[in-house]
Amino acid sequence: MGNVSLDKTTKINPTNWLSTSGWQDVVKLSADFSEICDDLNNHIDDWQKWYDLDSPESEDLPCNYSKKLGTFQKLMLLRCFRVDRVYCGVVKYISEIMSDEFITPSNISFDMIHEQSTPTMPVVFILSPGSDPTSELMKLADRYNIENDKFKYLSLGQGQEKHAIELLENAASTGQWLMLQNCHLLLSFTKELEKRLEIIGQAHLDFRLWLTTDPTQNFPIGILQQSLKFPTVGNRDDYIKFIDELPLENSPEVFGLHPNAEIGYFTQAAKEMWSSLIELQPQTAVGSTGTSREDFIDNLGKDILTKIPVEYDLIKVKRTFGLNLSPRAIVLFQELERFNKLIKIMKINLTQLRKAIAGEIGMDSVLESISNSLFNGSLPQVWAKLAPATRKNLGGWMDHFQRRIVQYSNWAGGNEPVVMWLSGLHIPQTYLAALVQMACRKNNWLLDKSLIYTSVSNFSEPSEVEERPEQLQNTIKTPAYTTSNRRNAMGDGLVFEADLETTEHISLWVLQGVCLIMNTD
Known part of the structure; x- marks a missing residue:
């Protein structure tokens, strides 16, 4: 680590x-x-x-x-x-x-394919020129004692729809293996097959459906989604020899990607x-310095406790800002309320952990998890739940934690930042929304018609910023994410979209997956 x-x-x-x-x-x-x-x-x-x-x-x-x-x-x-x-x-x-x-990765065998297959999961073989998995499949049937009368196969073509449906229904009910070859020659039937598979009901445990097809864009997506898919080659021995000669690592260029993609x-x-x-790794070993695991955790816990501030007095902070509160001040109160919860739980956890190490109280599952995290240099999950999303290790996270303390303390003292460090906020979206609200109030704009725009500057210190930049032309809306995890299916992780100036067509950067990351790993 x-x-x-x-x-x-x-x-x-x-x-x-x-x-x-x-x-x-x-x-x-x-x-x-x-x-x-x-x-x-x-x-x-x-x-x-x-x-x-x-x-x-x-x-x-x-x-x-x-x-x-x-x-x-x-x-x-x-x-x-x-x-x-x-x-x-x-x-x-x-x-x-x-x-x-x-x-070296092992070669996929037909036995392995059979082990992964189920009565309700078809196996689709994607054919290449000169390939035919039929003979290998017949050998597989022999190994699993599937007799000839229980292994049916049909090469699809014009007028074979009715016969194919009869074979499917019979095989599903009696536990036969059915191989439908060349599905690409009768795509109209594959759409009917997709429907039949959805309503086939409880199939016999021994039933297996094997399909072969040339690569085609019109193959029913429903069958592909519920099936196992494997490529086939003309000569298996030559194929294995060819695979063995390939490098173990493929460069991004093989897939048409930039070298940085990997x-x-x-x-x-x-x-x-x-x-x-x-x-x-062992959890009870003595370190190279002669320090035991318990002493290491205790010393680290003591060190972290010295870096944790007292909880912010929200009543005093609100009194500092008076009655005429701006949207940004409200954001501060919300941020400090969340930060206080983190401070409180960190102090409680570390104090109890040190007592447990000293034998004064018992070590429960929560304290055990925290001790393991501290020993391994990772952030305890119980703290992570109360902090902004992160992928940092414990040391990096503590640096980030202390920078947040500095920003919150200055802001809580009534010194509203000229430049806000968005990455130090728990929910930066609320601060950005507050900026829009304040601009709308000042200029009598409609809130639902107003947007944020950004520009990249050469400033590195807040003192250098004197006025807002002019609005840019030829920009691309670039997503800004909290961490390199980007966002999940629910959209969590996306903070805002930044305007980046570009002389290239925006499709270039969209295809490259360009984004901004607010926190390094």
């Missing part, structure tokens, strides 16, 4: 291309790789060239580290610089240390792998 410590290094990152979290990881690794920080500082150009490679895990490391380090140590270094390539690095590591056998995929794959490894 990288460096999960709450205490950040004071060493200055000598590069402008290595992320803050990456630099923290490098400094943490310097405890074992004593020269890594100096080597990076003295050979920045060499490290950047390696960093910018598409597949750095397959190339030599700068400063002769490829010869200095073992295979696993190279993975540790790769983890600091290119998280998105760790998954591929692990695959390479397994191949070198064990063998390709442990990373960054998010491999980054997520690496994080899922780490999560699985963390769950498997």
Whole structure:
């Protein structure tokens, strides 16, 4: 999971291309790789060239580290610089240390297909030139003692509709296997077949329906949705040989995508792998520093408690703003009310956890879950439920938490921000709605006819902002999401749509899936 410590290094990152979290990881690794920080500082150009490679895990490391380090140590270094390539690095590591056998996907067999099939789930074979799964299917029937009179097949063509329906009804009721070949030649019947499958009722447990078809856009979507689908090839042995010769990893270009398309995929794959490894690690071991698990959790809990502020006095804050409240002030009150709930539960949880570790009270399931999260450097779920959506680890989340405290404290003191850090709000949509309300009141506009527009500036400090920008032309509405999870089926996660200036047609950016992310992982 990288460096999960709450205490950040004071060493200055000598590069402008290595992320803050990456630099923290490098400094943490310097405890074992004593020269890594100096080597990076003295050979920045060499490290950047390696960093910018598409597949750095397959190339030599700068400063002769490829010869200095073992295979696993190279993975540790790769983890600091290119998280998105760790998954591929692990695959390479397994191949070198064990063998390709442990990373090569197994071939799909007809026995495996049969195990996955059910009486109500047809199996559709997508044919390629010269292919015919009939012989393999007959061999499968022999292995499962399906006699010839219980294995029926029919090649579809003009005038075969009635016969096919009779075979289907009989097979479903008596437990036969039915193979309908070349469905693409009688698409009118496949639409009738779709209806029959919906009303077929309780089929015999041994009933199986096998369909073959050439690729066609007009094949009923209902059958495809409820079926198992498999491609077939002309010569199975040649096919397997061909597959074996293919690379284990496909580049995005194979699918017509930009090389950056795999960054998010491999980054997520690496994080899922780490999560699985963390769950498997011993929960009672003594750390390398000699600190026990309980002492580590207790010290971390104590450290977090010192960073938690007192709850905000909402009555005092409301008195500061007086009676003439603006929509933005109301948003502040709502935000502080939510933030107080988080502060309260964090204090209660950590205080009880420390008492449980000391043996003063019992350790319940909630405290056990929190202790596991703290030990693994992840955010406890009970806190996550009361905070804005995030994918950060505990250390990153605490940085975010403390920045929220600074913004809330300044705002609660009556100093309404000139520039609002939207990512620090629990529900930023309410603040944006408040801006629209205030503009409508000021200009006597109709609320339902008013919209927000945005522009990208070069400002990096609030003090630099003096006036609002002019409205832009040639822009694309770009979704701004809370995290890289984007949004779920209910639309949760979408905050607003930002206007980004572009000289290209907007379809280019829509197809690229361009968006804004308010919080890094």
